[in-house]
Structure formats: C-alpha cells, structure tokens
Amino acid sequence: MKIGIVGGTGFYNLVDGMKEKNVSTEYGDVVVYEGEHAGKEIYFLPRHGKSHDSLAHQINYRANMMALKKLGADHVLAMCAVGSLNPDIPVGALALLDQFMDVTTKRVSTYDKYSVEITQPYCPDLNATFLKAAEELNLEVTPKANYICVDGPRYETSLEINIYKQWGMDVVGMTNATEAILARELGIAYAVVTMSTDLAAGTTDVPPDLDTHKNVVIDNQDKIKDLFLKTIELATDDKPSIAHEAYERALKARKEKLDKLETTQV
Template sequence: MKIGIVGGTGFYDLVEGMKEITVSTEYGDAVVFEGKHAGKEIYFLPRHGRNHDSLAHEINYRANMKALKKLGINHVIAMCAVGSLNPDIPVGALALLDQFMDVTTTRIKTYGQYSVEITQPYCPDLNQSFLDAAKELGLEITPKANYICVDGPRYETSLEINVYKQWGMDVVGMTNATEAILAREQGLAYAVVTISTDLAAGTTDVPPDLDTHKNVVKDNHQKIRDLFLKTIELVSDEKPSIAHEAYERALAARKEKLEKMAAAKA
C-alpha cells in the first residue's frame, strides 16, 4: 500500500533513509521524499517546497496533488498549522478537520475537467485511523473542527476573525481547502490533522508571529511524528473511500467529454 503525507517542511526524517525524488507533471515539478514504514510505501511531500520557500498563495497545489496521483497513491494524510478561533483548541492542540469553508479568491483550485461531490471533504476512514492512533498513544485530539481557508499571505483582521467565529469556524489557515479540493478531484482519500500555533487575531493581545508559529511546530514535532507513524500503521485500503467513489462518479458523468479531450490531445 502507498500512503502520501503532506505537511510543512520538517518531516524529511519521518523514517530513516528517505530518498528525495522529483515528480514531473503537466503543472510543474514536485519534490517528494520516499521511504517505507510498517510494510507500506510512504511519500512525504513538503507543500511549501524543499526549503519552505513558497508562501501559501504561491504553492503549486495542482502539481503537488497531481504528483501524488502520478505515484499511484490513493490515500493521503496531512498536517496543517492553523490559528485557533476556539478556546477549546488552544496553542499546541491537535484537531481533525471535518468541514471547510473556502474564502480564497486569487488562486487556481481546480483541474477543470469535471464536477466532483465533496459533501464530506475529509475521508472518515482516515479520520478514524488518526483517532485510533491518538488513543493508542494517549494523545488528545479534537475529533471534528471547521476550517476556514483565506488567501494570505497577510494575517486576518480582528473583525474578520470575529465574523468567522460567528460562522462556526474553529480554525483558520491559508492552504488546506485548496489542497482538499484538488485531492478530491484526483480521487485521493484525504484527511488532515491541524496543530494550533497561535490564537487568531482579536482573540488575544499577542499578534500572530511566524517565529512563534515555527517554534510551536518544533516543540510538538515528536508528538506529531509519533501520531503519523502510528496512523500509517493503522491505515487500510480494504474498502474504497468516499473520495474514491465520488471520483468514479465524476468520471462516469463526464466520460464522453473526457474521451474527446484525450483524443484531441493525442
């Protein structure tokens, strides 16, 4: 079984001896680190690039998700750093995403080939694997959180955060909705654990700070690493994910059009 892992820079040491490869796609190249754990092939993709040199709005999301698909991966687990709007998800706390709201306006977030159902954007089976892993490790994790995705690279105003809280959002970030949409369009079962690196603007007197953000991730690195390794051990491909089923329905609905597009390219 192949499993993709997407996260910020810093997971190159997830397992020993990971090998760097470059995957070329029609949308550009993506750097991936391959290795093995629990008898499974694993592929870590640093979403911001090898040296974390792309801000959220600069990430080549289409190349990233296409690269995982091209590697023959059908299951992807991811980590995102977020700002918390919910006092029950304090700094350093982990939460599983359940739903997202996308308010980005400046980025390409579709392959533009078909319409795909995304009522449940995150795979419930992968989410359960995360929960089971956390239980085995004795880690606390919020089982369901609502995520709002903003363009960035600026942080949010206090008014924006207060509005998002009224909408029922728990955490805010700049990457995940785009990634989740494209993962679904590629038929990738996808689930995300977030770590709160700060309290969002207007909920505290302490302003968002990149160094603090990095330090929180660094301080929790071992906890996150243990969670991902245990989750990889528990993930199964015995049955199709809702993402795989939605993808097959989307392909079937556009079968004739996609065949014509393929013939035109030949």
C-alpha cells in the first residue's frame, strides 16, 4: 500500500531514512520525501515547497496532487493548520474535516478532464482510521468539522468570520478545499486532520499572528507525528474508497459522452 502525506515542513523526518525525490509532472516538478512505515511505502509532500517558500495562493496544487498520483499513492493523509471559529475546537485542538465550503476565486482547482461527484469530500474510511488511531493513542480529536477555504494570503476580517460562523463553519484555512477537489478528480482517497493554531479574527481580542501559528504547530509536532504514524499503521486498502468509486463513475460518464459525440459526428 502506498500512502501520501501532505503537510508542513515539520514532517521531513516522519520516519528515519526518508530520501528526497523529485517528481516531474505536466504542471511542474515537485519534491517529496520517500520512506517506509509498517510495511507501507509513504511519500511526504511539503505543500508549501521544500523551503516553505510558497504562500497559500502561490502553491502549485495541481502539480502536488498529480505527483502523488504518479507515485501510485491512492490514499492521502493531510494535516492543515487552521483558525478556529468554534470554541469547542480551541488552540492546539485537532479536528477531522467532514465538509468544506470553497470561497476562493484566484486559483485553479481542476484538471479540466471531467465532472466528479464530491458529496462527501473526505474519505470516511480514512477518517475512521484516524479516529481509531487517536483512540489508541488517547488523543482527543473532534470527529467532524466544517472548513471554509479562503484565498489568502491575508487573514480574514471580523465581519467575514462572523458571517462564516453563521454559515456553520468551524474552522478557516487557505489550502484544503483546493487539495480535496484535486484529490477527488484524481481518484485519491483523502482525509485531513486540522490543528487550530489561533482563534479566528473577531472571536478574540488577540489578532492572528504568524509566529504564534508556527509555535503552536511546533509545540504539538510530536502528537501529530504519533497520530499519523499510527494511522498509517492501521490503514488498509481492502476495499475501494468512495473517492475511487466516484473517479471510476466520472471516467465512465466522460467516455460515454465522448463516444456519443464521436458517433453523431460520423
């Protein structure tokens, strides 16, 4: 089983002996780190680049997800830092995403190949595996959270956050919906754990701060690594994910449409 891991720079040494690898795609080159854990091949991909030099709106999302696809990783586990809109998900807390709302307007989030169903954007089997791993490690993880994806790189206004709260959003971030959409278009089973690194604008007197954001991740790095390693250990590919099934339906529907067009044009 091959598993992709997407996250920040702190996972380079997720397991000992990970080797740097360059993957070429039609959308650009991507650096990944290759290793093995629990008898499974793993590929860690730093979403912001090797040196963490790309802001959220600058990330080459299509190249990133395509690189994992080319490596044969049809299951991907991701970690995202987020701002919390929900007092039940405080700073330092972990949550599994259940749904997203995408309000980005300045990025490409499709491969333009076919339409794919994404009613459930995150793989329920991988989410269940994350929860089982958390239980074994005695870690608290909120099992379902709604995520809103914004363009960035600026943080949100107080008014925006208050509206997002009224819409039922739990956490806000700048990267995940784009990854989830592209993963589904590639037939990749995808799940993400979020870590709240701050309380979103307007929910506290303390404004969002990049240094605080980084420090919260660093302080919780060991906890996150343990969760991912245990999840990799427990993960199986004994049945197709809903993502794999949606991908096959999309391919079939597109083929049927193209075949019909070809027939009518003859």
